Amino acid sequence: MFFFLHSHGGSPLRGRCRPFSGDIVVDTSLAIVGAGPYGLAVAAQARRLGMDPIVLGEPMGFWREHMPQGMLLRSGPDWHLDAAGVHTFEAYLAQRGIDPVDVDPIPVDLFVDYATWFQEVAGLQVRREFVTALRRTDDAFDVELEGGDRLSAAAVVAAPGISHFTNTPHRAVAGLRPDRVTHTCFLTEVDRARDARTLIIGGRQSAFEWAALLADAGVEAVHVVYRHDTPEFTAADWRFVDPMIHQTLAVPGWFRRLPAERRDAIARQFWSVGRLTLEPWLTPRMPDGIVHRHPRTEVMSCVEQPNGEIRVELSTGEVLLVDHVVLATGYRADIDAVPYLRELSGLESVDGFPVLDEGMQTSVPGLFLTGFAATRDFGPFFGFVRGCPAAAEIIGSELARVLPSPPVLV
Numbered sequence: 001m002f003f004f005l006h007s008h009g010g011s012p013l014r015g016r017c018r019p020f021s022g023d024i025v026v027d028t029s030l031a032i033v034g035a036g037p038y039g040l041a042v043a044a045q046a047r048r049l050g051m052d053p054i055v056l057g058e059p060m061g062f063w064r065e066h067m068p069q070g071m072l073l074r075s076g077p078d079w080h081l082d083a084a085g086v087h088t089f090e091a092y093l094a095q096r097g098i099d100p101v102d103v104d105p106i107p108v109d110l111f112v113d114y115a116t117w118f119q120e121v122a123g124l125q126v127r128r129e130f131v132t133a134l135r136r137t138d139d140a141f142d143v144e145l146e147g148g149d150r151l152s153a154a155a156v157v158a159a160p161g162i163s164h165f166t167n168t169p170h171r172a173v174a175g176l177r178p179d180r181v182t183h184t185c186f187l188t189e190v191d192r193a194r195d196a197r198t199l200i201i202g203g204r205q206s207a208f209e210w211a212a213l214l215a216d217a218g219v220e221a222v223h224v225v226y227r228h229d230t231p232e233f234t235a236a237d238w239r240f241v242d243p244m245i246h247q248t249l250a251v252p253g254w255f256r257r258l259p260a261e262r263r264d265a266i267a268r269q270f271w272s273v274g275r276l277t278l279e280p281w282l283t284p285r286m287p288d289g290i291v292h293r294h295p296r297t298e299v300m301s302c303v304e305q306p307n308g309e310i311r312v313e314l315s316t317g318e319v320l321l322v323d324h325v326v327l328a329t330g331y332r333a334d335i336d337a338v339p340y341l342r343e344l345s346g347l348e349s350v351d352g353f354p355v356l357d358e359g360m361q362t363s364v365p366g367l368f369l370t371g372f373a374a375t376r377d378f379g380p381f382f383g384f385v386r387g388c389p390a391a392a393e394i395i396g397s398e399l400a401r402v403l404p405s406p407p408v409l410v
């Protein structure tokens with residue numbers, strides 16, 4: 001077995017805890033649920049605007065726990081977290097004396113280190129605890145933490161990322177025991193795959209990224225099975241996104257007001273750069289004798305044999321014998337799958353996405369949602385780090401409008 005579900009660690013509390021007993025241990029104007037790129041970016045902007053947010057969650061938890069070690073980013077050094085454009089990834093590299101050309105492509109660990117630096121220079125308070133439930137009271141949110149404490153917050157920004165939205169649609173694996181099949185989101189310790197034979201279902205970036213990582217780890221064989229043609233292996237160029245981010249900031253509601261055909265065209269453009277082209281550095285890491293590509297092919301069935309092997313039947317009639325199945329089948333929004341949002345009444349959604357206003361506020365007044373959950377209303381760029389500064393700016397301005405002004409110290 002070479003895959004693990006990670007747990008999150010606890011740590012000493014760092015909020016403004018009230019020392020007396022009582023249910024609510026912290027009163028705050030702003031709680032930010034999620035300490036990934038979006039949560040940190042919004043928190044930094046809120047602080048810049050004079051607020052004192054409390055961030056909840058494991059800093060860069062998704063990147064540490066759900067991205068495999070050794071993974072290389074597809075995004076470049078110009079993508080960062082700072083709405084003010086000061087504490088950028090490039091500024092971090094300069095401060096560390098690292099030449100950007102020496103870290104191209106960017107290793108995931110380096111970006112995580114940047115986010116840690118960002119958290120420090122922005123002076124963010126992160127309370128490394130998970131939220132179990134969010135409830136609306138008359139004039140605030142009651143935020144319940146896994147340790148039993150509760151916070152009261154006037155406004156909440158939730159940045160749940162994508163880990164709740166794994167898409168596992170494949171009927172062919174329905175009969176397999178759960179420990180024989182893993183979504184890429186939960187397959188991070190690939191070096192433990194040595195000597196195993198793996199079937200990867202899916203043929204986009206994550207499928208080939210994981211095939212390369214498994215081959216690096218010394219796996220015996222990887223079969224990548226996908227219904228379409230083999231994608232083109234060429235460097236992605238994301239510059240087309242910049243004017244769209246500019247428009248998003250210049251014209252409130254820009255994306256949602258575009259004609260449906262234009263929105264579809266943007267989504268397709270994103271799809272074709274993000275999914276239909278694959279980074280060329282993957283090619284040499286996928287030797288033909290190890291990584292077997294099966295384009296225009298479907299997996300018909302996967303059945304565990306008495307000796308433990310999994311017998312895979314393909315639509316071509318070919319039969320494979322493997323030890324594990326990996327689903328590289330991506331993510332699909334389903335806001336009801338975010339556990340801490342389940343007790344909130346009045347949270348409207350369409351196609352699994354929350355309905356957001358132009359300030360990224362949900363139908364529950366005072367609750368904002370950002371990141372991938374905002375892509376339906378704000379555009380596909382909000383599923384990536386590129387959207388962080390814009391999200392921080394949009395939500396920050398809205399918070400500054402709706403929250404009481406911070407006290408002026410004299």
Ligand SMILES: Cc1cc2nc3c(=O)[nH]c(=O)nc-3n(C[C@H](O)[C@H](O)[C@H](O)COP(=O)(O)OP(=O)(O)OC[C@H]3O[C@@H](n4cnc5c(N)ncnc54)[C@H](O)[C@@H]3O)c2cc1C
Pocket residue numbers: 033034035036037038039056057058059060061062063067072073074075079129130131132159160161162163206340370371372383384385386
């Ligand atoms: C394989 C892979 C490669 C990628 N490569 C890139 C890339 O190269 N460039 C790029 O821009 N993007 C990339 N992405 C997308 C990237 O993951 C997102 O852009 C980014 O993580 C979104 O940030 P986020 O803050 O919305 O969510 P996340 O990073 O997922 O952060 C979620 C946060 O929520 C916290 N949390 C979860 N549950 C709770 C709870 N109950 N209470 C409190 N906190 C909670 C977590 O601890 C974490 O801090 C990649 C994604 C994958 C899967």
